[in-house]
Amino acid sequence: MNVLGLEGTAWNLSAALVDEDDVVVEENAIYVPARGGIHPREAAQHHAEHMLPVVKAVLDMAEDEDLSIDGVAFSQGPGLGPCLRTVATAARALSLRYGVPLMGVNHCVAHIEVGKWKTGARDPVILYVSGGNSQVLALRRGRYRIFGETLDISVGNALDKFARRAGLPHPGGPKIEEMAREADEYVPLPYVVKGMDFSFTGLSTAAAEALRKHDLTDVCSSLQETAFAMLVEVTERAMAHAEKNEVLLAGGVGANRRLQEMLDIMCDERGARFYVPERRFMGDNGSMIAYTGLLMQKSGVEISLAESKVRPGYRTDEVEVVWV
Amino acid sequence: MVEIGRGAEAVITREGDTVTKWRRPKGYRLPALDRKIRRERTVMEARIISEARRCGVPTPVVLDVTRFELTMEYIEGVKLKDVIDLDLSRRLGELVGRLHGCGIIHGDLTTSNMILKGDRLCLIDFGLASHDQSIEAQGVDLHVFFQTVKSTQDLHESLAEAFKEGYTSTYAQAGAVLKRVEEIEARGRYL
Numbered sequence: 001m002n003v004l005g006l007e008g009t010a011w012n013l014s015a016a017l018v019d020e021d022d023v024v025v026e027e028n029a030i031y032v033p034a035r036g037g038i039h040p041r042e043a044a045q046h047h048a049e050h051m052l053p054v055v056k057a058v059l060d061m062a063e064d065e066d067l068s069i070d071g072v073a074f075s076q077g078p079g080l081g082p083c084l085r086t087v088a089t090a091a092r093a094l095s096l097r098y099g100v101p102l103m104g105v106n107h108c109v110a111h112i113e114v115g116k117w118k119t120g121a122r123d124p125v126i127l128y129v130s131g132g133n134s135q136v137l138a139l140r141r142g143r144y145r146i147f148g149e150t151l152d153i154s155v156g157n158a159l160d161k162f163a164r165r166a167g168l169p170h171p172g173g174p175k176i177e178e179m180a181r182e183a184d185e186y187v188p189l190p191y192v193v194k195g196m197d198f199s200f201t202g203l204s205t206a207a208a209e210a211l212r213k214h215d216l217t218d219v220c221s222s223l224q225e226t227a228f229a230m231l232v233e234v235t236e237r238a239m240a241h242a243e244k245n246e247v248l249l250a251g252g253v254g255a256n257r258r259l260q261e262m263l264d265i266m267c268d269e270r271g272a273r274f275y276v277p278e279r280r281f282m283g284d285n286g287s288m289i290a291y292t293g294l295l296m297q298k299s300g301v302e303i304s305l306a307e308s309k310v311r312p313g314y315r316t317d318e319v320e321v322v323w324v
Numbered sequence: 325m326v327e328i329g330r331g332a333e334a335v336i337t338r339e340g341d342t343v344t345k346w347r348r349p350k351g352y353r354l355p356a357l358d359r360k361i362r363r364e365r366t367v368m369e370a371r372i373i374s375e376a377r378r379c380g381v382p383t384p385v386v387l388d389v390t391r392f393e394l395t396m397e398y399i400e401g402v403k404l405k406d407v408i409d410l411d412l413s414r415r416l417g418e419l420v421g422r423l424h425g426c427g428i429i430h431g432d433l434t435t436s437n438m439i440l441k442g443d444r445l446c447l448i449d450f451g452l453a454s455h456d457q458s459i460e461a462q463g464v465d466l467h468v469f470f471q472t473v474k475s476t477q478d479l480h481e482s483l484a485e486a487f488k489e490g491y492t493s494t495y496a497q498a499g500a501v502l503k504r505v506e507e508i509e510a511r512g513r514y515l
Contacts, residue, residue, distance in 0.1 A: 148471075191357070195471075197468060226357065233350075242476075262352035266350070268351075
């Protein structure tokens with residue numbers, strides 16, 4: 001079975017074709033804001049402009065290889081409204097064109113499923129960290145329940161906000177990671193964990209203020225150390241509470257080596273297993289949508305056109321995970 | 325000395341009628357950050373445990389405090405996590421109401437941190453507790469509790485209702501806090 005998946009909740013427009021075993025092909029068109037952060041309408045225009053070449057590249061490949069398209073999946077939410085609508089329109093058209101089922105995929109669930117698929121993690125606590133989301137999740141009674149999450153902005157957003165104030169390019173994470181390697185002093189910054197939840201606005205602002213008195217490299221490192229320690233602490237807390245022995249890292253911020261190292265040490269100290277997918281499956285990608293769509297289709301979870309309205313505030317724990 | 329618990333952050337050992345909670349170093353944190361977190365939490369925990377009791381919330385008696393270690397009275401009982409029902413949830417709400425009335429935030433209101441000893445419900449693990457009188461902080465405190473109940477208990481809705489009932493009976497500002505909880509839930513989402 002081959003499923004075509006379309007992702008375009010924010011910065012990346014991506015189309016992919018997958019079967020049960022692997023990704024057959026994936027095409028991406030990345031939106032880079034001229035300055036500042038993501039502008040929802042501009043991002044949507046970007047997706048609309050690149051939709052045809054991106055989808056066509058995947059379909060041409062399928063045709064060359066003589067592969068059928070058995071279903072169409074798209075990221076229905078959460079995400080930026082204008083971007084979601086652009087992608088949903090294309091997905092509806094493709095589903096009609098091929099006369100195949102349409103699957104509305106939850107973007108966060110897709111991050112989790114592709115991670116499990118690619119790493120072999122079975123029943124992990126998931127730390128999902130990206131520009132838009134920061135959550136600690138685990139499967140319980142048929143849903144990915146949110147054990148902890150941010151009380152304000154996501155960790156990726158906090159890094160981006162700080163980067164803008166420090167004059168670093170968007171997205172901030174990779175540049176902050178690079179600068180942090182040169183650090184030699186720890187600057188105390190607010191560490192805010194409330195039970196299973198964390199907060200990042202105060203930290204981001206305090207880090208920007210600290211630039212007046214400290215080296216950029218030291219502040220970058222201390223910001224990472226503080227923010228990631230908060231995430232790792234809550235992940236560990238969730239493992240203890242949910243009695244799980246695996247951790248899966250998901251989302252674009254998960255590409256950060258220091259975060260990976262910290263989770264690895266935490267798991268090692270607990271005797272737990274730590275899973276990180278290949279980098280291409282961490283950030284937003286069409287393969288994760290296609291693969292989750294495939295799981296849904298095989299379990300009979302399809303939607304009608306009438307049900308295909310986008311869901312910008314779609315929560316991870318609204319999805320009934322019937323395929324696990 | 326027997327190890328009786330190993331939480332996410334501390335090792336708890338028992339010796340007769342006393343328990344010692346030692347905050348383990350975490351290899352994933354920078355040593356400077358690690359020591360700071362462990363020290364601050366140990367001192368704060370000792371202070372707040374005693375204050376809470378003065379506010380009418382049963383807590384263990386603190387016997388000794390060092391840099392990373394806290395020695396307390398041992399409370400023999402069962403975790404609320406395993407026995408919670410509507411009545412206990414309501415009584416818990418009463419205790420949390422009193423706690424908030426005194427300006428104390430527990431900071432980790434999960435059902436693993438509540439012990440039922442005989443007929444007495446006791447709050448433990450004030451490791452993340454703080455002083456804060458704001459509706460926001462109290463709202464977050466409750467949000468943590470509702471979140472845990474939701475992710476671990478099947479009857480989470482009626483348990484939450486019973487908790488709210490108890491909370492409202494002991495805390496005058498309960499209405500405002502519960503309203504804030506709804507707002508907090510709506511936040512922290514995409515956008």
